[in-house]
Amino acid sequence: MRIGLLTEGGYPYVSGDARLWCDRLVRGLAQHEFDVYALSRSEHQEDEGWTPLSPNVRRVRTASLWMAEDDGVILGRRARRRFTEYFGELAAVLCGAASEGGTSTPEADRFANALYGLAGLAREEGGLAGALRSEAAVRALERACRAPGAHRAAREARVPDLLAVAAHLERALRPLSLDWYEDDGLGAVDLCHAASGGPAALPGLLARHFTGVPLLVTEYGVRLRTHYLTAPDAPPAVRSLLAAFHGRLAAEAYGQAEVVTAGNTHARRWQERCGADREKLRTVYPGMDARPYAEVGESAECADPDALVWVGRVEPAKDLVSLLHAFAEIRKQEPKTRLRIVGAPAGTEGAAYLAHCRALAAHLFPDEAEGPHAAGHNPVSFEEVGGPELPALADAYASGAVTVLSSVVEGFPVGLAEAMLCGRATVSTDVGAVVEVIGGTGLVVPPRNPRALAEACVALLRDPERRERLGAAARARALELFTVEQNIEAFHSIYLEIVSRAPVRRDVFDAAGEPLPFAVPAEARVPVRWAAPTPGLAARGVPGWAGDSPVRATTPVPAPERAR
Numbered sequence: 001m002r003i004g005l006l007t008e009g010g011y012p013y014v015s016g017d018a019r020l021w022c023d024r025l026v027r028g029l030a031q032h033e034f035d036v037y038a039l040s041r042s043e044h045q046e047d048e049g050w051t052p053l054s055p056n057v058r059r060v061r062t063a064s065l066w067m068a069e070d071d072g073v074i075l076g077r078r079a080r081r082r083f084t085e086y087f088g089e090l091a092a093v094l095c096g097a098a099s100e101g102g103t104s105t106p107e108a109d110r111f112a113n114a115l116y117g118l119a120g121l122a123r124e125e126g127g128l129a130g131a132l133r134s135e136a137a138v139r140a141l142e143r144a145c146r147a148p149g150a151h152r153a154a155r156e157a158r159v160p161d162l163l164a165v166a167a168h169l170e171r172a173l174r175p176l177s178l179d180w181y182e183d184d185g186l187g188a189v190d191l192c193h194a195a196s197g198g199p200a201a202l203p204g205l206l207a208r209h210f211t212g213v214p215l216l217v218t219e220y221g222v223r224l225r226t227h228y229l230t231a232p233d234a235p236p237a238v239r240s241l242l243a244a245f246h247g248r249l250a251a252e253a254y255g256q257a258e259v260v261t262a263g264n265t266h267a268r269r270w271q272e273r274c275g276a277d278r279e280k281l282r283t284v285y286p287g288m289d290a291r292p293y294a295e296v297g298e299s300a301e302c303a304d305p306d307a308l309v310w311v312g313r314v315e316p317a318k319d320l321v322s323l324l325h326a327f328a329e330i331r332k333q334e335p336k337t338r339l340r341i342v343g344a345p346a347g348t349e350g351a352a353y354l355a356h357c358r359a360l361a362a363h364l365f366p367d368e369a370e371g372p373h374a375a376g377h378n379p380v381s382f383e384e385v386g387g388p389e390l391p392a393l394a395d396a397y398a399s400g401a402v403t404v405l406s407s408v409v410e411g412f413p414v415g416l417a418e419a420m421l422c423g424r425a426t427v428s429t430d431v432g433a434v435v436e437v438i439g440g441t442g443l444v445v446p447p448r449n450p451r452a453l454a455e456a457c458v459a460l461l462r463d464p465e466r467r468e469r470l471g472a473a474a475r476a477r478a479l480e481l482f483t484v485e486q487n488i489e490a491f492h493s494i495y496l497e498i499v500s501r502a503p504v505r506r507d508v509f510d511a512a513g514e515p516l517p518f519a520v521p522a523e524a525r526v527p528v529r530w531a532a533p534t535p536g537l538a539a540r541g542v543p544g545w546a547g548d549s550p551v552r553a554t555t556p557v558p559a560p561e562r563a564r
Contacts, residue, residue, distance in 0.1 A: 001032050001033070001190040001191070001495065001499055002032070002033040002034075002035060002058070002188065002189045002190050003029075003032055003033070003034050003035070003189060003190065003191055003192075003193055003495065004034075004035045004037060004186050004189035004191070004192040004193065004204075004207065004213070005022065005026070005034050005035070005036045005037070005193050005195065006037050006038075006192055006193065006194040006195060006200045006201070006203050006204050007022060007036065007037070007038045007039065007195045007196070007200055008038075008039040008041070008065070008195075008196055008198065008199045008200035009039065009040065009041035009045065009065075010022060010038075010195060010196070011023060011026075011036065011038065011051070011195065012036055012038060012050040012051055012053060012057075012060055013038065013040065013045050013046070013048060013049070013050060013051070014048045014049055014050065014051050015044075015045055015048055016041065016045060018195045018196060018220070019051060021220070021286055021287055021487065022195055023051055023054070024287055024289070024484050024487070024488070025287075025487070025488060025491060026053075026054045026056065026057060027054045027056075028484065028485075028487075028488035029056070029488060029491070029492060029495075030054070030055075030056050031056075032056065032495075033056055033057075033058045034054075034056055034057050034058065035057075035058050035059055035060075035061075035186075035188075035189055036057055036059070036060040036061070037060075037061050037062075037063075037180055037186065037203055038060065038061070038062045038063075039062070039063055039064075039065050039175070039199055039200065040062060040063070040064050040065060040066065041065055041066055042066045043066060043067070046062075046064070061180060061185070063174070063175070063178055063180075064174075065171060065174060065199060068129065068133065068170070068171075068174075069129060070129060070130065071126060071127035071129045071130065071177060072130075073125050073126045073127045073128070073129070073130055073131075074130070075125060075130075075131055079121060079124075079125055080131070080136065082117070082121055083118070083121060083128065083131045083136070084136055084140055085117075086114045086117035086118045086121065087114070087118065087131075087132075087136075087137055087140050087141075088140040088143065088144060089110060089113070089114040089117075090111065090114035090115065090118070091140055091141045091143075091144035091145075092110075092144040092147060093107050093110050093111045093114065093244070093248065094144070094154075094241050094244040094245050094248070095144045095145050095147065095150040095151065095154040095241065095244075096149060096150055096151040096154065096244075097144050097145075097147035097148065097149045097150040097154075098147070098148065098149045107248075108248070108251060108252070108255070111248040111252065112252055115205075115249075115252065116206075116209050118173065118176055119176045119206050119209065119210075122176040122177045123181065123210070126177075127177035128173070128176055128177050129170075129174070129177050132166075132169065132170040132173055132174075133166075133167075133170050137166055137169075137170070138162055138163060138166045141162050141165060141166055141169075142157075142162055145157045145162070145237075151240070153236045153237050153239075153240035153241075154237060154240065154241060156236070156237055157235075157237035157238075157241070158235075158237070160235075161235050161237040161238050164234075164235075164238050165237075165238055165241045165242060168238075168242055168245075169245065172198075172199055172202075172245065172249075173202075174199075175199060175202045175203050175206065176202075176206070178203065180203055180206075180207070181203075181206050181207055181210045181211065183211070186203065186204075186206075186207035186211065186213060187207065187210070187211035187213065189207075189213055190213070190499055190503075190504060191213060191214045191215070191216060191258075191495065191498050191499060191504075192204035192207050192208070192213050192214070192215045192216065193216045193218065193491075193495075194215065194216065194217045194218065194253070194257075195218055196218070196219055196220075196221075197217060197219050197249075197250055197253055198246065198249065198250075201215070201217050201249075201253040201257075202249070202253075204217070204253070204257075205252060205253060205256055208256055211504070212504055213504055214258045214498050214499070214502040214504070215253075215256055215257045215258060216257060216258060216259050216260075216261070216494060216495075216498060217253050217254065217257045217259075217260045217261070218260075218261045218262075218263075218284070219260075219261070219262055219263070219267055219271065220262075220263035220267065220286060220411065220412060221263075221267065221411045221412075247274065247275075250274050250275065251274060251275035254271065254274065254275050254276035254277070254280070255275065255277070257280065258280070258498045258501065258502050259280055259282055259494055259497070259498060260276050260277075260280050260281050260282070261281075261282045261283070261284045261491075261494065262281065262282075262283055262284075263283075263284065263285060263286050263411070263412045263433075264283065264285065264411070264412050264432075264433035264436050264437070265283060265433065265436050266411070266412075266432050266433040266436065267411065267412075267433070268281055268283055282490075282494060284487060284490045284491060284494075285412075285481050285482050285486070285487065286412055286414070286417075286482065286487065287482070287483060287484035287485070287486065287487025287488060288414070288417055288418065288421065288478075288482050288483060288484065289483075289484055290421050290478070290479060290483050290484075292392065292393065292394050293394045293397070293418065293421040293422045295394070296394045296395075296397060296398040296422045296423065297421055297422050297423040297475045298423070299398075299423075304338065304399060304400060304401065305401045305461075305464065306334070306336045306337050306338060306401065306461070307337070307338045307339075307340055307399060307400035307401060308327070308330070308337060308338070308339045308340070308400055308401070308402050308403075308404050308457060308461075309339075309340045309342065309396060309397060309399055309400030309402070309403050309404065309424075310323060310339070310340070310341045310342065310343070310403070310404050310405070310406065311342045311343060311393070311396050311397065311403065311415050311418070311419070312342075312343045312405075312407075312415045313343055313344065313345070313346040313350065314341075314343050314344065314345040314346065314350045314353060314354045314357070315345070315346040315347075315349065315350040315353060316349065316353050317407055317408060317409040317410075318406060318407050318408075319406045319407060319408045319429075319447065319448065320341065320353075320357045320406065321356075321357065321360060322406050322447075322448055322449070322450050322453065323339075323341075323404060323406040323450075323453065324339075324357065324360050324361055324364060324380065325364070325450040326406070326450035326451070326453035326454040326457070327339045327364075327365075327379075327380065327454070328364050328365070328450075329450060329451060329454035329455075330454045330457050330458055330461075331365070331379065333454075333458050334458060334461055334462075337379070337461060338379045338380075338381070339379060339380045339381070340381050340383060340396075340399060340400060341357070341380065341381065341382050341383070342383050342384065342385060342390060342396040343384065343385075344384050354382070357382075358382060361378060361380040361382075362378065364380075365378050365379050365380055366378075383396075393418065394422060397418060397419050397422040397424050398422060400424075401424075401425070401460070401461065401464075401467060402424070402425050402426065402427060402457055402460050402461065402467065403415075403416075403419035403422075403424045403425070403426045403427075404426070404427050404428075404453070404457065405426065405427070405428040405429060405434065406429055406447075406453060407429055407431050407432075407447070408429070408431060408447045408448060409431060409432070410429075410431045410432035410433070410434060411432050411433065412432070412433050412437070413428070413432065413433065413434055413437055416428060416434065416437055416438070416442075417437055417478055417482045419474070420437075420438075420441065420442075420474035420475060420477060420478035420482075421475060421478045421479070421482070422475070423471040423472060423474065423475040424471050424474070425442060425443075425460050425466070425467040425468075425470040425471045425474070426438065426441075426442035426443070426470075426474065427442065427443045427444075427445065427453065427456045427457050427460065428442060428443070428444050428445075429444070429445060429446065429447040429448075429449075429453070430444050430445065430446055430447065431447050437482075438474075439477055440473075441470055441473040441474035441477050442470055442474060443456040443459070443460065443470075
């Protein structure tokens with residue numbers, strides 16, 4: 001089959017979300033063709049280039065979400081009137097205002113009608129880039145905010161707030177103006193697979209609307225949840241209107257998709273709360289390559305039985321401050337223990353947080369020396385993978401007896417799954433999908449509780465046999481649930497389920513223009529070579545006479561007489 005893979009800020013670009021699992025999925029399903037439709041987030045991402053593509057990637061089409069391109073389209077009077085009507089209705093839904101016609105149509109239907117109305121107009125006129133950036137769009141948004149029934153946050157929106165919301169809507173709705181939805185584009189695929197929600201799912205919605213191509217939505221991090229957690233300093237009116245837009249878009253994507261997959265139960269609950277039908281939901285865990293961790297996982301030896309290891313991106317959500325305070329309590333009971341913090345900072349905020357953690361470690365643990373003539377050293381070390389001591393990620397996990405996760409916010413804990421593949425005992429905070437991933441093979445404590453974190457670490461440091469048992473169980477669980485193979489097999493099954501349940505109805509005609517309903521039979525999709533039957537061969541285990549032609553009766557058999 002041919003799959004249209006829809007991404008935003010990820011594959012096929014070298015940097016970005018979902019790059020690894022999309023590449024593994026495409027390479028793992030080499031028997032199928034992939035058309036990649038990618039939305040880029042920044043100029044830097046485009047300059048970095050693409051990752052090497054698999055041979056079964058038939059073509060790649062890209063579009064920019066970071067740069068507004070002028071399509072040169074000037075709408076006529078009727079088109080401007082239609083644009084104002086559709087965009088005004090969409091804005092009214094976001095503000096909670098009543099429809100201009102006074103109808104009692106549900107808000108979900110009003111949003112869908114406005115969205116697809118704008119999409120149809122963009123298809124007819126060749127784009128809506130200029131219209132979405134026009135003063136008419138801002139005025140339509142302002143009228144919706146001032147209309148009767150609009151909620152309080154919308155009524156309090158000022159001109160800067162309206163301009164910010166209009167700019168965000170223009171960026172989010174840029175896929176409406178793309179030429180991806182014709183018969184030679186997404187109309188030619190058997191299904192669309194959106195690698196995330198939000199803007200990546202919008203082309204899939206439009207392909208389904210225009211050509212009937214079924215849609216699969218995959219979210220390893222729920223975009224709507226991410227929106228709620230970002231930009232906390234934005235004005236209330238901006239946050240309210242954008243949350244309403246992303247919420248309506250997510251609900252429409254969940255409603256129109258044939259199947260919605262989540263990377264864990266935590267994300268699945270978010271999807272269900274945001275409007276996804278429980279019958280459509282599937283859980284497909286991220287696929288991780290277990291090969292780099294095989295040598296460490298199959299070896300019971302540990303480089304340092306007195307070392308704790310933390311591995312990840314350094315940022316405030318990881319709560320390394322609580323980990324350092326917990327380590328101070330651990331040192332009181334186990335003075336020989338060392339803490340290795342392995343990871344690079346995430347952006348400028350991460351760099352500032354790393355500097356703060358270094359200063360805190362220097363304050364809590366002054367350099368110690370074994371004797372008056374020995375050099376002092378700090379029991380806490382900050383390192384990065386790639387150096388002489390830790391050339392690979394697996395070496396970081398192998399360097400300690402216990403792997404620690406201290407996060408206060410987490411989705412799917414990739415670092416925890418990596419530690420499990422390495423056969424390491426773990427101590428984690430109860431956030432996100434941690435409990436689901438651990439499944440009883442590690443210790444879990446409440447977040448922001450240094451004392452509980454310290455007690456759990458001490459318990460494992462003092463019990464090597466327990467560490468070994470938990471590590472072996474963790475590796476077995478990770479190999480069963482979190483490998484690339486299980487991820488690929490799960491998506492392959494979902495692809496076949498969707499195509500069998502919701503096939504694309506394409507009309508095929510002969511030379512005379514007459515329809516050919518069976519021109520492309522189902523077996524044409526099977527990647528095998530069909531051989532002609534060999535005469536004279538009977539099925540194995542069947543008598544020779546059974547393979548001969550049936551004997552026809554030459555004399556009709558009389559019917560039995562009825563009893564009188």
